[in-house]
Amino acid sequence: MTSPSNARIGSSASGKMLDIALILAITIASLLCLAPMVHILALSLSGNSAIMAGKVTLIPLDIDFTAYKAVFGNAQMIRSLGFTIGMVSLYTVIAMALTIIAAYPLTKKHLKGRDFFLFVIVVTMFFSGGMIPEYLNVKNLNLLDSIWAMVLPGAINAFYLLIVKTFFSSIPAELEESARMDGASQFRILTSIILPLSLPVLATISLFYAVGRWNGFMDALLYITNSNLYPLQLRLYEMVMNSQVNSMLEGIGTTVPVPESLKAASIMFATIPILLVYPWLQRYFVSGMMIGAVKG
Amino acid sequence: MAITTKPVRRTAPRLPFRSLLRDWQLYILILVPLAFFVTFKYVPMFGAVIAFKDYNIFKGIWGSPWVGFETFKEIFQMQGFYLALRNTFMLNLLDLLVSFPLPILLAIVLNELRIQWFKRGAQMVLYLPHFISWVIIGGIAIQLFATNTGIVNNVLKSLNLEAIPFLTEPVYWVFTYLGIGIWQSAGWGTIIYLAALTGINKDLYEAADVDGASRLRKIWHITLPGIKPTIIILLIINIGHMASIGFDRPFVLSNPLVTDVSEVISTYVYKTGIQSARYTIATAIGLFQAVIGLIFLLSADLISRKVNDQGIW
Numbered sequence: 001m002t003s004p005s006n007a008r009i010g011s012s013a014s015g016k017m018l019d020i021a022l023i024l025a026i027t028i029a030s031l032l033c034l035a036p037m038v039h040i041l042a043l044s045l046s047g048n049s050a051i052m053a054g055k056v057t058l059i060p061l062d063i064d065f066t067a068y069k070a071v072f073g074n075a076q077m078i079r080s081l082g083f084t085i086g087m088v089s090l091y092t093v094i095a096m097a098l099t100i101i102a103a104y105p106l107t108k109k110h111l112k113g114r115d116f117f118l119f120v121i122v123v124t125m126f127f128s129g130g131m132i133p134e135y136l137n138v139k140n141l142n143l144l145d146s147i148w149a150m151v152l153p154g155a156i157n158a159f160y161l162l163i164v165k166t167f168f169s170s171i172p173a174e175l176e177e178s179a180r181m182d183g184a185s186q187f188r189i190l191t192s193i194i195l196p197l198s199l200p201v202l203a204t205i206s207l208f209y210a211v212g213r214w215n216g217f218m219d220a221l222l223y224i225t226n227s228n229l230y231p232l233q234l235r236l237y238e239m240v241m242n243s244q245v246n247s248m249l250e251g252i253g254t255t256v257p258v259p260e261s262l263k264a265a266s267i268m269f270a271t272i273p274i275l276l277v278y279p280w281l282q283r284y285f286v287s288g289m290m291i292g293a294v295k296g
Numbered sequence: 297m298a299i300t301t302k303p304v305r306r307t308a309p310r311l312p313f314r315s316l317l318r319d320w321q322l323y324i325l326i327l328v329p330l331a332f333f334v335t336f337k338y339v340p341m342f343g344a345v346i347a348f349k350d351y352n353i354f355k356g357i358w359g360s361p362w363v364g365f366e367t368f369k370e371i372f373q374m375q376g377f378y379l380a381l382r383n384t385f386m387l388n389l390l391d392l393l394v395s396f397p398l399p400i401l402l403a404i405v406l407n408e409l410r411i412q413w414f415k416r417g418a419q420m421v422l423y424l425p426h427f428i429s430w431v432i433i434g435g436i437a438i439q440l441f442a443t444n445t446g447i448v449n450n451v452l453k454s455l456n457l458e459a460i461p462f463l464t465e466p467v468y469w470v471f472t473y474l475g476i477g478i479w480q481s482a483g484w485g486t487i488i489y490l491a492a493l494t495g496i497n498k499d500l501y502e503a504a505d506v507d508g509a510s511r512l513r514k515i516w517h518i519t520l521p522g523i524k525p526t527i528i529i530l531l532i533i534n535i536g537h538m539a540s541i542g543f544d545r546p547f548v549l550s551n552p553l554v555t556d557v558s559e560v561i562s563t564y565v566y567k568t569g570i571q572s573a574r575y576t577i578a579t580a581i582g583l584f585q586a587v588i589g590l591i592f593l594l595s596a597d598l599i600s601r602k603v604n605d606q607g608i609w
Contacts, residue, residue, distance in 0.1 A: 054450035102329030129340025130582030215429035
């Protein structure tokens with residue numbers, strides 16, 4: 001991990017200058033990454049008059065928690081949060097279960113039809129029916145306006161499936177042998193030998209599934225019209241973007257304009273869960289990305 | 297005869313159901329996922345035939361009459377279709393030009409950092425935007441760039457400069473779209489390059505040190521050539537995806553004032569198919585794009601095999 005060129009020439013003056021320049025460049029890039037979020041945070045905590053005057057930049061002015069009170073007091077917002085947490089959990093559990101029970105048999109080289117099964121799965125990485133056929137499929141299955149419309153159609157990602165399969169294959173076969181001698185069923189071998197040894201990759205892939213579902217928006221836009229089933233992203237879209245487009249078109253919209261601080265607080269409301277878990281989980285994401293990169 | 301189990305098993309399955317008998321548990325396990333792929337992936341894939349039919353909801357996919365390529369003739373006469381196609385290629389190409397080199401540069405700079413805690417902290421911050429949903433990014437973009445209320449224009453105005461219509465003038469909108477793309481993906485894009493950088497032989501650097509090479513020379517002569525294969529393969533993959541574009545980013549960033557440049561195939565399919573319920577037309581457009589996309593992808597693979605002796609998958 002350490003930069004190989006570090007060892008020797010730290011002392012030269014031009015090397016020092018370069019170091020400083022590099023640190024400066026990365027610092028600026030990092031600040032650019034954070035500044036937009038910091039500005040939204042400042043807006044969400046500022047009083048409306050300071051915001052209207054355009055004074056709020058990166059530090060909140062006239063600190064005011066009204067916007068957060070409004071967001072947390074908004075029954076729809078809270079309902080969407082609860083619904084999203086439930087939906088993401090349900091989705092992650094189902095997706096992981098399906099991914100695992102698909103990956104395990106595919107590691108068995110002697111399984112008749114294995115190549116065909118793999119082909120069936122890999123094809124879906126390159127071809128899809130497209131937005132409208134998928135929509136009509138969900139509609140024909142009577143899943144529109146139900147939680148299942150956001151859980152089932154995306155329940156297995158072929159790419160993640162291959163990552164899990166690769167990991168399972170790397171577990172030495174001898175470990176299974178003795179269990180098989182004792183007459184353990186395949187399901188038993190999977191749950192008591194393979195899965196406990198695969199926890200890191202399972203954690204990583206669960207996170208990928210969960211974050212993808214948390215951030216997902218398009219399927220909800222297509223499949224959900226009942227506002228009781230709006231996930232957080234769709235609720236936020238309705239609230240922040242739609243009202244903005246209306247006011248941008250010089251207030252043709254019939255909706256009451258949403259105060260800027262309230263929009264900012266809603267954005268923070270939907271972002272904070274990600275920000276809270278991100279620092280702890282970052283390395284899992286990176287390791288998962290690495291597995292994927294090596295594989296693909 | 298059957299002393300060691302393995303050779304016997306390999307020769308044994310003369311009866312076709314022998315392997316079924318032995319592996320029935322495995323087949324049961326894989327049955328559910330396969331049913332999933334059929335129901336949610338293959339049924340829609342075959343459902344795309346409605347592009348060649350006069351689809352009627354009441355008659356269903358199979359009951360609707362065939363019309364051949366009529367629908368395609370129709371979409372080739374639609375101005376909006378050409379516009380969406382042009383914008384898709386334009387935005388993708390510009391995105392490639394500005395968004396592709398940055399992660400390389402950033403990865404090299406990160407790799408040169410000597411203070412490990414600083415490097416790790418910077419990586420954590422730089423990766424973060426990748427995990428923020430496009431809806432949220434769209435909301436943030438409005439707060440930052442709106443002409444009257446956005447912070448950037450407020451600052452410009454306070455400096456007595458003219459406000460810039462970042463989101464409402466087509467040309468500025470394209471820049472905003474590209475800039476936000478960089479913000480979202482440049483940091484995360486470094487990961488693959490950083491992985492490739494760890495694979496460079498350290499002896500090369502030591503030999504260069506002995507020769508008294510400067511750091512810039514080492515970057516130029518060792519680091520860059522070391523990640524060149526990665527750069528090329530990623531470039532080819534990116535070109536292979538030139539014809540396809542995600543939905544969320546153009547959708548949340550666009551608004552009615554800039555549709556001339558922001559309407560891309562995915563958003564156009566959404567508008568014709570979902571909002572106007574013209575299923576056949578929208579499916580045909582999607583299918584057309586899929587075919588173009590496939591041609592691009594296969595060509596990219598071909599090029600990759602020529603250049604790298606290795607396909608892109």
